[in-house]
Amino acid sequence: MSAAHTEASQQGTHSDSNAHHDGHGHGHTQADHGTVKSYVTGFILAVILTAIPFWLVMGKVIDKSSTLGLVLLGFAAVQIVVHMIYFLHMNSKSEGGWSMLALVFTVMLVVIMMSGSIWVMYHLNHNMMPGMINESTMEAKPESIDNPASPVTPAAAPNSTTPANTMQNM
Numbered sequence: 001m002s003a004a005h006t007e008a009s010q011q012g013t014h015s016d017s018n019a020h021h022d023g024h025g026h027g028h029t030q031a032d033h034g035t036v037k038s039y040v041t042g043f044i045l046a047v048i049l050t051a052i053p054f055w056l057v058m059g060k061v062i063d064k065s066s067t068l069g070l071v072l073l074g075f076a077a078v079q080i081v082v083h084m085i086y087f088l089h090m091n092s093k094s095e096g097g098w099s100m101l102a103l104v105f106t107v108m109l110v111v112i113m114m115s116g117s118i119w120v121m122y123h124l125n126h127n128m129m130p131g132m133i134n135e136s137t138m139e140a141k142p143e144s145i146d147n148p149a150s151p152v153t154p155a156a157a158p159n160s161t162t163p164a165n166t167m168q169n170m
Contacts (some may be wrong), residue, residue, distance in 0.1 A: 033089070034086065034089055038086055045086070046082055046086075047083045049079040050079070050080060053075045056072070084103070090103065153159065
């Protein structure tokens with residue numbers, strides 16, 4: 001390769017790399033990137049939102065498990081929002097609102113899938129578990145099922161070889 005060709009290709013590469021940083025609209029603005037202060041704030045909030053539920057569970061502060069579960073889900077939801085705002089920099093202005101639209105679609109999809117799954121599992125449990133059926137709706141059962149006969153034990157044979165009979169025969 002000639003020196004002129006190498007120099008021209010390097011200049012082309014150099015001008016191409018400068019063209020990338022000319023700010024010609026990749027959708028990035030200064031607001032898209034966080035500052036050190038926002039990252040520290042997000043980190044502190046994330047640590048607090050992790051430490052409080054840990055303390056609630058390990059200290060057995062809330063006795064009722066269903067209440068504890070709801071409180072933990074609340075802390076988890078708040079922590080998800082903190083992560084999206086402070087670390088993922090999601091807001092209604094970033095990328096022309098498309099990231100927020102994608103988030104809303106994802107949340108709707110997850111809610112539909114989870115509520116449908118819970119609905120199906122509830123109805124399967126209700127319709128398929130025979131032990132959970134109310135006794136008043138069942139048909140009359142034969143008495144032999146309710147009061148089974150005592151088990152039949154075989155009678156001892158007179159010539160058995162048990163140790164007591166062996167001693168008597170001697």
